[in-house]
Amino acid sequence: MNNTPTVIVENLSRVYETSVGVIKRRKRAIEALRDVSLQVHPSEIFGLVGPNGAGKTTLIKILTTLLIPTQGRARVLGFDVARQERQIRPRINFIFGGERGLYWRLSGQDNLRYFADLYRVDRKIAEARVERLLNMVGLWERREERVEGYSKGMKQLLHVAKVLINEPQVLFLDEPTIGLDPVAARALRELIGEIRGRGVTVFLTSHYMWEMETLCDRVAVLKEGQIIALDTPANLKQFVRGLKVVELQVLGGLNGTDERLRSLPYVDSVSVSASGHVQTLRVQTNDAQATVAEIRAALPDADLSRLIVRPPNLEDAYVKLVGGEA
Amino acid sequence: MNVFISTVGVHLKNTLARPMFQVVLVVQPFVVATTTYMVYRDAGVDNLAAFVVLGGGLSGIWSALTFSSAGDINRERYYGTLNPMLASPTSLPLIFSAKITANAWLSLLALAISLVYSRILLGVTFGVPHGLAFFGSLAAFLFSASTFALCLSTTFLLSRSTAIMQNFLEYPLLLLGGMAFPVSILPQWVQALSAILPMRWGSEALRLALDSAALGPPFWEALGWTMLTGVVYCALALFLFGRIEYCVRREATLELV
Numbered sequence: 001m002n003n004t005p006t007v008i009v010e011n012l013s014r015v016y017e018t019s020v021g022v023i024k025r026r027k028r029a030i031e032a033l034r035d036v037s038l039q040v041h042p043s044e045i046f047g048l049v050g051p052n053g054a055g056k057t058t059l060i061k062i063l064t065t066l067l068i069p070t071q072g073r074a075r076v077l078g079f080d081v082a083r084q085e086r087q088i089r090p091r092i093n094f095i096f097g098g099e100r101g102l103y104w105r106l107s108g109q110d111n112l113r114y115f116a117d118l119y120r121v122d123r124k125i126a127e128a129r130v131e132r133l134l135n136m137v138g139l140w141e142r143r144e145e146r147v148e149g150y151s152k153g154m155k156q157l158l159h160v161a162k163v164l165i166n167e168p169q170v171l172f173l174d175e176p177t178i179g180l181d182p183v184a185a186r187a188l189r190e191l192i193g194e195i196r197g198r199g200v201t202v203f204l205t206s207h208y209m210w211e212m213e214t215l216c217d218r219v220a221v222l223k224e225g226q227i228i229a230l231d232t233p234a235n236l237k238q239f240v241r242g243l244k245v246v247e248l249q250v251l252g253g254l255n256g257t258d259e260r261l262r263s264l265p266y267v268d269s270v271s272v273s274a275s276g277h278v279q280t281l282r283v284q285t286n287d288a289q290a291t292v293a294e295i296r297a298a299l300p301d302a303d304l305s306r307l308i309v310r311p312p313n314l315e316d317a318y319v320k321l322v323g324g325e326a
Numbered sequence: 327m328n329v330f331i332s333t334v335g336v337h338l339k340n341t342l343a344r345p346m347f348q349v350v351l352v353v354q355p356f357v358v359a360t361t362t363y364m365v366y367r368d369a370g371v372d373n374l375a376a377f378v379v380l381g382g383g384l385s386g387i388w389s390a391l392t393f394s395s396a397g398d399i400n401r402e403r404y405y406g407t408l409n410p411m412l413a414s415p416t417s418l419p420l421i422f423s424a425k426i427t428a429n430a431w432l433s434l435l436a437l438a439i440s441l442v443y444s445r446i447l448l449g450v451t452f453g454v455p456h457g458l459a460f461f462g463s464l465a466a467f468l469f470s471a472s473t474f475a476l477c478l479s480t481t482f483l484l485s486r487s488t489a490i491m492q493n494f495l496e497y498p499l500l501l502l503g504g505m506a507f508p509v510s511i512l513p514q515w516v517q518a519l520s521a522i523l524p525m526r527w528g529s530e531a532l533r534l535a536l537d538s539a540a541l542g543p544p545f546w547e548a549l550g551w552t553m554l555t556g557v558v559y560c561a562l563a564l565f566l567f568g569r570i571e572y573c574v575r576r577e578a579t580l581e582l583v
Contacts, residue, residue, distance in 0.1 A: 067578055089415045103340060118411070
């Protein structure tokens with residue numbers, strides 16, 4: 001078995017230059033990646049997580065030869081991403097989350113046929129492959145319809161079929177389940193599992209931590225362009241070992257409860273996420289009982305049937321690592 | 327070859343489904359042919375047909391080609407298909423050549439529309455005394471204008487302001503290229519400037535091929551320059567594509583919309 005890493009990243013940095021000001025324009029350098037090093041092994045599902053702007057997409061764009069690093073080196077399948085892009089391109093493929101990247105005025109089938117041609121797949125092989133892939137993602141019946149009439153989930157599944165058209169050895173998936181309904185997202189996750197089963201190395205980013213915990217062999221946490229942790233999901237959860245998570249859904253305001261909880265000595269971290277009028281308060285604590293009592297006192301009108309105490313998961317480890325940013 | 331043919335096919339499907347392209351293809355020849363007819367009707371020129379039909383047709387071809395250089399790149403950028411295109415094993419010049427070829431074929435419709443309109447509504451008869459020379463010049467014009475458009479497309483790849491650049495360049499180059507009017511009516515210094523444009527020589531060759539007089543050295547000279555400038559722009563485009571690909575990978579401008 002070949003154990004040579006599929007992806008090797010060594011001290012990689014990437015700086016974007018941008019201009020600010022209207023009359024007197026000044027150049028500003030933004031460091032998207034700083035001294036990043038990692039390795040991805042054959043047939044591994046490798047996850048990359050981090051807050052928005054952490055540098056995840058930049059790293060994927062460098063590894064897919066769309067960007068050149070400012071410093072450092074990256075190799076995919078043994079080829080240098082900056083200089084040997086022609087060797088890398090036929091062997092990889094990628095999805096950047098969302099609906100873009102397809103020809104909306106063409107049918108699903110025509111899209112796949114065209115991308116097969118772009119990847120120089122023999123016509124006879126391509127026809128059989130297009131049929132197999134459209135069946136695999138459940139779009140065969142709708143193959144002749146224009147993509148503009150597809151739902152978001154169907155477009156995303158077509159993306160999956162598209163990136164398998166050249167039978168890549170490495171697949172880069174940047175937030176592939178973003179915006180999908182639960183059923184479509186589950187179908188996509190199952191597909192990712194199947195793809196790995198065929199020996200494909202998968203490089204995956206997502207904001208959904210339970211998804212990463214389920215799918216990935218290892219996960220790297222990227223913050224402000226730097227890798228701050230890299231390990232298996234089980235080992236990453238060690239960062240929150242011994243803690244309990246108190247979680248409460250509150251309708252309306254928290255009236256400064258989160259700030260008050262942060263000041264308590266037994267509270268490790270507090271995060272708040274909002275969805276419509278509902279706010280979810282998550283407290284990582286060394287003393288669950290005392291924390292619950294504190295919450296009861298601070299929010300006497302809150303519906304405590306929505307309060308749970310549970311062991312920490314990967315998301316809790318992530319929140320602790322990135323300092324409360326979701 | 328498969329990639330080239332399928333890119334032409336995909337581009338034709340995408341383009342024909344676009345209402346704006348249909349307007350450019352159909353309306354522009356009407357407008358330019360009518361304007362040219364009004365200008366030259368009482369001017370006593372010998373070959374009115376050459377001015378009216380060619381004026382309308384060539385400006386339609388030129389507009390369609392600039393669309394291929396700028397508008398299409400903008401659309402691909404908007405669709406998010408530039409990244410998959412760049413990251414595929416097919417070279418960008420091959421893909422863009424196919425797109426421009428598709429637009430060049432479509433643009434021939436502009437010439438046909440201009441011809442029919444001038445004949446039926448304006449009563450301008452269009453004779454082709456030197457058929458081989460005319461169609462040879464037309465092929466040379468299409469080739470050279472396409473290579474020029476290919477060159478433009480490289481710069482459009484670098485910038486997200488393609489629509490502005492397209493509008494900025496379309497009409498000055500239409501006039502400088504002698505497509506709406508012969509460049510001989512322009513000031514001397516402007517004529518000198520237009521010498522670097524292959525469309526100027528191509529449109530001149532086409533007009534001379536419509537002249538009933540025997541084909542003389544000016545025709546062959548114009549045809550020769552058309553081909554030569556076309557080849558030069560083709561070489562320049564291939565060189566620029568190599569440089570531009572490196573630049574977009576360095577500057578990260580490919581997907582900015």
